[in-house]
Amino acid sequence: MKNTMLIARREFRAYLTSPMAYIVACVFLVLIGALFIWYLNDIDYSDTTIAGYLDIWGNLVLMLFAAILAMRLIAEEKKLGTWELLLTAPVRDTEIVLGKFLGSLGMLVSMLALTLYFPLLLWIFGDPDTGPILTSYLGLFLLGATSLSIGLFASSVTSNQIVAAVIAGGVLAILYFIGMAGDAMGSAVGDILSYISLSSHFPAFISGIIDTRVIIYYLSVTALFLFLTIRSIETSRWS
Amino acid sequence: MIRVQNLTKYYGERLAVDDISFNVAKGEIVGLLGPNGAGKTTTMRILTGFLMPTNGNAWVADCNMVTNSLEGRQHIGYLPEAIPLYTDVTVRSYLEFAGRLRGLDKYEIKNRIDDVVELCHLEDYIDVLIGKLSRGFRQRVGVAQAIIHEPEVMILDEPTLGIDPIQVAQTRQLIKDLGEEHTILISSHILPEVSMVCDRVVIIHEGRIVAEDRIENLSTILRNSKNVRLEVQGPHEAVTIKLQQVPGVLRVQYQEPYHLVECPAEQDLRSSLMTAIVQGGWTILSMATVDMSLEDIFLELTTEEESDDEELEE
Ligand SMILES: Nc1ncnc2c1ncn2[C@@H]1O[C@H](COP(=O)(O)OP(=O)(O)OP(=O)(O)O)[C@@H](O)[C@H]1O
Numbered sequence: 001m002k003n004t005m006l007i008a009r010r011e012f013r014a015y016l017t018s019p020m021a022y023i024v025a026c027v028f029l030v031l032i033g034a035l036f037i038w039y040l041n042d043i044d045y046s047d048t049t050i051a052g053y054l055d056i057w058g059n060l061v062l063m064l065f066a067a068i069l070a071m072r073l074i075a076e077e078k079k080l081g082t083w084e085l086l087l088t089a090p091v092r093d094t095e096i097v098l099g100k101f102l103g104s105l106g107m108l109v110s111m112l113a114l115t116l117y118f119p120l121l122l123w124i125f126g127d128p129d130t131g132p133i134l135t136s137y138l139g140l141f142l143l144g145a146t147s148l149s150i151g152l153f154a155s156s157v158t159s160n161q162i163v164a165a166v167i168a169g170g171v172l173a174i175l176y177f178i179g180m181a182g183d184a185m186g187s188a189v190g191d192i193l194s195y196i197s198l199s200s201h202f203p204a205f206i207s208g209i210i211d212t213r214v215i216i217y218y219l220s221v222t223a224l225f226l227f228l229t230i231r232s233i234e235t236s237r238w239s
Numbered sequence: 240m241i242r243v244q245n246l247t248k249y250y251g252e253r254l255a256v257d258d259i260s261f262n263v264a265k266g267e268i269v270g271l272l273g274p275n276g277a278g279k280t281t282t283m284r285i286l287t288g289f290l291m292p293t294n295g296n297a298w299v300a301d302c303n304m305v306t307n308s309l310e311g312r313q314h315i316g317y318l319p320e321a322i323p324l325y326t327d328v329t330v331r332s333y334l335e336f337a338g339r340l341r342g343l344d345k346y347e348i349k350n351r352i353d354d355v356v357e358l359c360h361l362e363d364y365i366d367v368l369i370g371k372l373s374r375g376f377r378q379r380v381g382v383a384q385a386i387i388h389e390p391e392v393m394i395l396d397e398p399t400l401g402i403d404p405i406q407v408a409q410t411r412q413l414i415k416d417l418g419e420e421h422t423i424l425i426s427s428h429i430l431p432e433v434s435m436v437c438d439r440v441v442i443i444h445e446g447r448i449v450a451e452d453r454i455e456n457l458s459t460i461l462r463n464s465k466n467v468r469l470e471v472q473g474p475h476e477a478v479t480i481k482l483q484q485v486p487g488v489l490r491v492q493y494q495e496p497y498h499l500v501e502c503p504a505e506q507d508l509r510s511s512l513m514t515a516i517v518q519g520g521w522t523i524l525s526m527a528t529v530d531m532s533l534e535d536i537f538l539e540l541t542t543e544e545e546s547d548d549e550e551l552e553e
Pocket residue numbers: 250253254255273274275276277278279280281282320428
């Protein structure tokens with residue numbers, strides 16, 4: 001636990017000292033802001049929700065930026081050579097992976113926190129339904145965490161950050177869109193595809209429902225990819 | 240302190256380390272010497288738990304690095320071939336992280352940072368971003384992180400690579416000083432460096448050990464002998480004794496499954512060796528003069544040192 005927090009803190013600080021991370025965070029906020037405004041223009045003002053950056057476009061932006069945040073996590077260390085420092089320190093692979101995951105999660109949560117001024121504006125100028133806003137943020141947090149774990153896994157299989165981002169983007173796109181393919185197919189296979197898809201579980205959060213199965217779903221996918229990352233590191237020692 | 244037993248490592252199909260065995264006793268400084276691609280880095284990566292061997296075992300400070308690597312790693316300070324530095328932090332915060340990673344607490348770290356900074360002459364750079372340091376100073380920071388937790392065993396992969404002659408001399412002196420209290424394995428492809436710093440040398444070539452001895456013995460062997468490698472079916476102790484009795488033989492070593500017989504360079508003893516084995520009632524399965532003679536390797540290891548010659552005289 002001590003080691004995990006040590007690595008998480010270093011990781012989080014690495015974001016805060018990197019100009020790149022600030023640019024990424026700014027672009028993220030601009031895009032989310034644009035989605036929000038676009039949505040406000042589109043609706044009747046009495047319907048004050050934050051659904052505007054929670055539908056498909058909001059999800060895609062979140063996943064994209066999670067992949068970008070995560071791409072450096074391991075790939076950069078391999079390039080710098082510091083990977084050898086970590087893997088030869090008396091620290092478990094699990095602690096390294098959890099530390100990196102938590103560090104990047106800290107960054108993502110900070111970025112999400114900066115979007116809180118949208119609901120704040122709604123509260124000031126309107127009378128929004130608070131429940132869905134809170135559950136929506138829970139959903140964004142869970143989808144973000146899942147995306148980071150997938151990005152972390154992608155970062156563990158290469159020493160090239162761009163390659164890592166492309167792999168993560170690919171896996172995320174597949175996991176997101178198979179749900180829509182599944183809905184279109186309609187058969188039993190279609191149902192399974194919808195069930196594993198990242199997209200089919202999100203609408204529950206927008207409507208203000210906290211469904212434990214949905215939470216468990218996102219946490220399981222996250223755990224699965226963290227586990228795969230640990231295995232990928234272990235395999236690299238034996239190869 | 241370090242025990243390597245029949246260590247073998249394949250990268251996929253590629254054989255990088257081929258059945259090597261050697262020991263490093265407590266307090267010894269041993270050099271792992273070999274030309275490029277010999278397998279030095281691979282061996283060190285296995286010793287530090289970064290890689291797992293395909294076959295064989297390694298122990299560091301009595302911990303098996305295959306089955307108990309986590310505990311073993313606590314006793315090791317490691318300077319990898321590529322110095323593992325985060326470029327966007329200061330020397331101080333890097334050393335702090337490296338120390339914490341090895342389990343030091345906040346207060347221990349403060350003291351240790353002061354110590355290693357003094358040892359490695361980093362006083363003026365302690366609050367400089369690592370990305371702004373020259374190669375030589377990065378090397379020192381690399382050494383500093385390897386000793387911050389006062390490890391019993393230090394493993395240094397080419398610690399003088401790519402730095403200028405004056406700094407090379409300083410680094411070698413530092414290693415010698417550290418060697419008074421620590422067990423050290425360093426790798427190098429420069430023979431004079433190893434002979435200056437180390438008590439003993441293990442020469443590897445294409446993944447195999449071709450010679451292993453104390454520095455002072457090595458030079459006489461290199462000058463005056465060549466090896467005949469015999470594979471004999473028979474009890475190896477008896478065979479060794481018999482071979483030693485052949486007139487002219489300088490020394491016999493057994494490295495499973497071979498007997499390495501050192502013969503004077505100017506004499507061909509192969510037929511006498513053959514006769515001795517047959518007299519003993521054993522069978523010779525193969526006999527060869529060793530592929531690359533030590534002289535050739537020696538030549539390869541020394542010619543690369545030319546640029547360092549001035550510094551040797553200094
Ligand atoms: N990750 C790897 N994948 C495949 N082959 C490798 C890998 N690392 C090393 N090798 C090969 O294994 C052999 C031994 O390499 P190693 O790096 O251990 O040599 P070395 O003695 O450290 O050489 P140098 O003096 O150049 O550092 C080389 O032939 C090298 O090409």
